[in-house]
Amino acid sequence: MRIARHRIVTALRDRGQQARADWVERELPELVDPAKHSGLLATLHLNPADLADAPTA
Secondary structure, X not given: OOEEHXXXXXXXXXXXXXXXXXXXXXXXXXXXXXXXXXXXXHHOOOOHHHHOOOOOX
């Protein structure tokens, strides 16, 4: 499972965390591996399950 970076950015902006959202846009790849970036997601108080795209059939 990968998470689209724009979903992380949107979640941060919705919380008013503009500086963090800007940093994520600059530093993370377009598709984020939640296992590789688990510490960062935890620091940002983001649950990967909430950010994942719905599976397509």
